[in-house]
Amino acid sequence: MPAPILLTGFQPFDGESSNPSWEAVAALDGSRLDGRRVVALQLPVVFGQSLRVLAKALERFRPALALCVGQAGGRSRISLERVAINLQDARIPDNAGRQPLDEPIEARGPAAYFARLPLKACLAALGEAGIPAEISHTAGTYVCNHVFYGLMHALRARRAVRAGFMHIPYSPAQAVRHPGAPSLPVELATAAVRLTVETALARQTDLRLRGGSEC
Numbered sequence: 001m002p003a004p005i006l007l008t009g010f011q012p013f014d015g016e017s018s019n020p021s022w023e024a025v026a027a028l029d030g031s032r033l034d035g036r037r038v039v040a041l042q043l044p045v046v047f048g049q050s051l052r053v054l055a056k057a058l059e060r061f062r063p064a065l066a067l068c069v070g071q072a073g074g075r076s077r078i079s080l081e082r083v084a085i086n087l088q089d090a091r092i093p094d095n096a097g098r099q100p101l102d103e104p105i106e107a108r109g110p111a112a113y114f115a116r117l118p119l120k121a122c123l124a125a126l127g128e129a130g131i132p133a134e135i136s137h138t139a140g141t142y143v144c145n146h147v148f149y150g151l152m153h154a155l156r157a158r159r160a161v162r163a164g165f166m167h168i169p170y171s172p173a174q175a176v177r178h179p180g181a182p183s184l185p186v187e188l189a190t191a192a193v194r195l196t197v198e199t200a201l202a203r204q205t206d207l208r209l210r211g212g213s214e215c
């Protein structure tokens with residue numbers, strides 16, 4: 001049996017009743033991509049606990065690729081995150097009421113990790129499929145960045161494992177409560193996850209394409 005693919009999404013937070021990141025990856029749970037089994041896991045929006053759940057799953061499943069997905073309400077496109085920083089600075093409390101301010105995630109860890117995904121090739125694949133996407137250079141300083149950093153830190157010695165983070169916009173159902181906010185159908189977010197995984201498994205090296213940004 002080839003090593004599986006691990007996908008994660010989050011529980012709802014900040015007063016929402018759903019989180020499209022979980023809906024998007026749950027739709028792929030138990031399916032096969034590139035001949036590999038897909039395991040989808042829901043993470044709590046809680047500093048520390050989210051990473052303990054993730055670490056257990058990385059040990060149990062030993063995936064060939066791990067892609068964590070989170071909701072980024074207000075963003076208009078799929079964000080392929082390039083960099084996780086060693087900082088937690090919560091604007092709002094997490095689902096357990098914790099609100100770390102200006103703390104490192106790993107006291108002895110490096111300042112940042114880069115995603116280990118061919119981001120430009122993924123961006124091109126999403127564009128060809130008609131899914132609006134961008135490369136993002138910040139995953140914020142809340143639980144998503146915490147999980148992204150913890151993922152890359154946990155896999156720092158397992159260089160062959162591909163790993164990264166994707167932020168997705170509100171679902172249309174959420175946007176009903178946020179007038180003016182952009183949204184993306186969950187089916188398109190699921191398609192974006194699938195395409196990103198397939199592209200990452202198919203390519204060891206990235207394409208040289210434009211995808212950077214000014215401030």
Ligand code: PCA
Binds near residue numbers: 069143145
């Ligand atoms: N988004 C939050 C945490 C959970 C989620 O889906 C974030 O961007 O940090």
